Amino acid sequence: MTKDSKTIPATLIPGDGIGPEIMDSVVEILDTVGAPFVWDKQLAGMAGVDAVNDPLPKQTIESIRRTSLALKGPLTTPVGGGFKSINVTMRQEFGLFANMRPTKTIIPGGRYEDIDFVMFRENLEGYYAAMEHYVPVGDDPKGIALSTGYNSRAECRRIVKFAFDYAVANNRKTVTLVHKANILKLLTGIFLEEGRKVAEEYKGRVEFNDRIVDACAMQLVTNPWQFDVIVTTNLFGDILSDLASGLVGGLGMAPGANIGEKAAVFEAVHGSAPDIAGKGLANPLALLMAAVMMLQHVGRQDLADRINHGIKKTITEGGIRTKDLGGNATTKDLTAALKQQLS
Numbered sequence: 385m386t387k388d389s390k391t392i393p394a395t396l397i398p399g400d401g402i403g404p405e406i407m408d409s410v411v412e413i414l415d416t417v418g419a420p421f422v423w424d425k426q427l428a429g430m431a432g433v434d435a436v437n438d439p440l441p442k443q444t445i446e447s448i449r450r451t452s453l454a455l456k457g458p459l460t461t462p463v464g465g466g467f468k469s470i471n472v473t474m475r476q477e478f479g480l481f482a483n484m485r486p487t488k489t490i491i492p493g494g495r496y497e498d499i500d501f502v503m504f505r506e507n508l509e510g511y512y513a514a515m516e517h518y519v520p521v522g523d524d525p526k527g528i529a530l531s532t533g534y535n536s537r538a539e540c541r542r543i544v545k546f547a548f549d550y551a552v553a554n555n556r557k558t559v560t561l562v563h564k565a566n567i568l569k570l571l572t573g574i575f576l577e578e579g580r581k582v583a584e585e586y587k588g589r590v591e592f593n594d595r596i597v598d599a600c601a602m603q604l605v606t607n608p609w610q611f612d613v614i615v616t617t618n619l620f621g622d623i624l625s626d627l628a629s630g631l632v633g634g635l636g637m638a639p640g641a642n643i644g645e646k647a648a649v650f651e652a653v654h655g656s657a658p659d660i661a662g663k664g665l666a667n668p669l670a671l672l673m674a675a676v677m678m679l680q681h682v683g684r685q686d687l688a689d690r691i692n693h694g695i696k697k698t699i700t701e702g703g704i705r706t707k708d709l710g711g712n713a714t715t716k717d718l719t720a721a722l723k724q725q726l727s
Contacts, residue, residue, distance in 0.1 A: 390420065391420050391421070391422045392420045392421050392422065392453065392682055393421075393422050393424060393450070393451045393453070394421040394422065394423060394424070394451050394453040394454060394455060394678075395423075395424050395426055395444070395447040395448045395450075395451045395453065395454035395455070396411070396423040396424065396425045396426065396454070396455055397425075397426055397427070397428050397444065397454060397455070397456040397457060397459075398425070398431070398457045399428070399429055399431070399456060399457025399458045399459050399656060400429040400430045400431060400457070400458060400459055400460040400656040400658070401458060401460065401655070401656025401657050401658040401661040402457075402458065402656060402657045402658075402660060402661045402666035403429075403457030403458050403459070403656055404457065405661070405662070405664070405666055405668075405715055406457060406652065406666050406667075406668035406671045406715065407455075407457045407671065409668035409671075409672070409715055409716075409718070409719040410455070410668055410671050410672045410675050411423070412719055412723060413672060413675075413691065413694075413719065413722050413723060413726065414675055416722075416723045416726045416727060417687050417690055417691060417726055418687070419675075419679060419684070419687055420682070420684065421453075421455075421678075424447045424450075424451060426441070426443060426444040426447045426448075427441060427443075427444060428440050428441065428444050428456070428459050428470055429458075429459030429460045429461070429470060429656070430459075430460045430462060432444065433462055433467075439459070439461060439462060439467050439470050440470050440473055440474060440477075445477060448474075448478060448647055448649070449478075449647070452646060452647045452648070453647065453648055453649075453678070453681075453682070454647070454648075454649045454650065455649075455650050455651075455671075455674065455675055455678055456649055456650065456651040457651070457652065457656075457671060458651075458652055458654060458655050458656040458657070459471065459656065460655075460656045460658070472512055474642070474649060475507045475508060475642055476508060476513075478644050478646060478647040478649070479508070479644040479645060479646060479647075480507055480508075480642035480643060480644040480647065480648070480649060481506065481507050481508050481539060481542055481543060481546075481643075481644055482504055482505075482506075482507060482542075482543055482546045482641075482642070482643045482644070483504065483505040483506075483507045483621060483625075483640060483641070483642055483643075484502065484503075484504055484505075484550075484640065484641040484642075484643060484677070485502070485503045485504075485505070485621075485625040485628065485629075485638065485639070485640050485641075485653065486501075486502045486503075486639065486673075486677070487499055487500075487501055487502070487503065487625075487628040487629065487631060487632055487638075488500045488501075488632060489631075489632050490632065490633070490637065490695060490696055490699065490700075491632075491633055491637075491699060491700065491705075491709060492700060494632070494633065495631075496608060496631045496632065498609065499608055499609070499631050499632055501608070501611040501612055501613065501614060501628075502550065502554075502556070502612075502613050502614070503613075503614045503615075503616070503621060503624060503625050503628060504543060504546060504547040504550070504613065504614065504615040504616070504621070505543075505615075505616060505617070505618060505620075505621020505622065505625060506535075506539060506540070506543040506575075506615075506616070506617050506618050506621065507543075507618060507642060508539060508618070509533070509534055509535050509536060509539050509617070509618060510533045510534075510535060510571075510617045510618030510619050511531060511533035511618065511619045512533075512618045512619065512622075513533065513534065513618075514531045514532055514533045514534075515531070515532045516529065516530065516531045516532075517529075517530055518530070533571060533619075534571070535571055535572070535574050535575055535617060536574075537574060537578055540574055540575045540577075540578040540579065541578045541581070541582060543615060544559075544561065544575075544578060544579045544582040544583075544615050545582050545585075546615075546643075547559050547613050547614075547615035548582060548583070548585075548586045548590055550613065551586075551590045551612070551613045552586070552589055552590060556590070556612045556613045557590065557591055557612050558590065558591040558592070558593065558611075558612040558613065559583070559586075559590055559591070559592050559593075559612070559613045559614075559615060560592075560593050560594065560595055560600070560611055560612070560613065560614050560615070561575070561576060561579040561580075561583075561592070561593075561594040561595075561614075561615050561616065562594070562595050562596075562597050562600045562614055562615070562616035562617075562620055562621075562624065563575050563576045563579075563594060563595075563596065563597065563616070563617070563620075564596060564597050564598075564620070565596075566596055572617060575616075575617055576594060579592075579594065579615070580592075580594075597616070597620045597624070600614075600624065601623075601624060601627060604624065604627055604628060604631070605627075605631075608628075608631055625638070625640075625653070626638075626653075629653065633708075633709060634708060635652075635653055635654035635655075635670065636654060636667035636669060636670055636706070636708045636709065637667075637669060637670060637673070637709075638652070638653040638654065638670050639651075639652065639653065639670050639671070639672075639673035639674035639676070639677055640652070640653045640674060641674065641677045641678075641681070643681075648678075648681055650674040650675065650677055650678040650681070651671070651674055652670035652671040652674055653670060654670055664714040664715050664716060665706065665707055665714065665715065666706070666715050667706040667707075667708050667709065667715070667718070668715055668718065668719065669695065669699075669706075669718075672691065672695065672722075673692075673695070675691075676688045676691050676692055679691070690726065691726065694722055694725040694726045695722065697725050698718070698721045698722050698725050699718075702721055702725070704717060704718055704721040705718070706718055
């Protein structure tokens with residue numbers, strides 16, 4: 385997309401719990417900077433169940449297929465009833481193989497200053513695509529639970545290459561591949577093997593190293609500044625990316641993108657927080673930062689930079705922060721302050 389593009393169709397999924405209120409905030413801010421998106425509003429999660437008894441309605445799927453672009457609020461997967469995880473289903477439906485989670489310090493004065501790395505997680509395989517079943521033991525028909533995950537060479541290669549391409553395009557110096565090949569010798573050994581092959585193709589342009597996942601978890605806490613780009617498998621990426629968000633203020637500061645060859649879905653990583661829904665306490669920044677990633681994805685770095693600058697000024701110089709960030713501002717207070725900063 386170029387700056388000359390007048391409008392860009394995109395699917396808007398407000399989500400559940402605090403989703404609608406933080407989505408309203410984000411859309412207001414996007415409108416303030418003149419973002420090019422023309423929204424097709426759709427339902428998913430409990431809102432989808434309530435409307436058509438489906439947490440991922442066909443109409444929503446068709447909308448994303450049509451626009452190839454979506455901004456998604458937090459969704460609640462109904463407990464019971466045979467419903468699969470909505471996020472996993474969406475990733476598989478559109479082949480969203482790359483999960484991207486930037487981790488950057490915005491609020492100064494915390495335990496960690498100047499954090500700036502990006503984590504890439506393989507999104508389609510591993511234990512999240514597992515085949516699970518029980519094995520009877522004696523009189524107990526569910527005496528043993530078995531889970532069989534898998535990783536393919538093709539997907540291992542694709543996600544590692546994606547991370548290296550990102551590093552080259554964004555002037556990142558090092559890619560760290562995280563695995564557990566010392567124990568899961570085949571399941572994550574194949575990831576390390578393919579990763580090393582890909583790294584050879586970028587030799588002289590991007591440095592490469594690898595970490596065993598438990599050592600990486602420790603080093604993210606003791607010396608996170610050593611990391612630049614991290615790439616890992618599905619389960620490890622899920623765990624480590626939440627750990628990473630804790631370095632910069634928690635999940636309220638954690639945006640995410642799910643990217644495939646035919647579609648991209650941008651989201652707040654946190655849950656729907658039904659306990660604070662409707663109370664005006666929700667922090668919209670994770671979803672707003674996901675929208676910033678969406679602007680970057682469609683080539684509007686100018687608007688992305690403008691919003692990022694506005695966020696920094698509002699919560700540092702202005703000191704306008706929601707409760708989870710140590711302040712007393714409501715969702716609307718923060719939205720109004722951001723809009724004022726961006727006007």
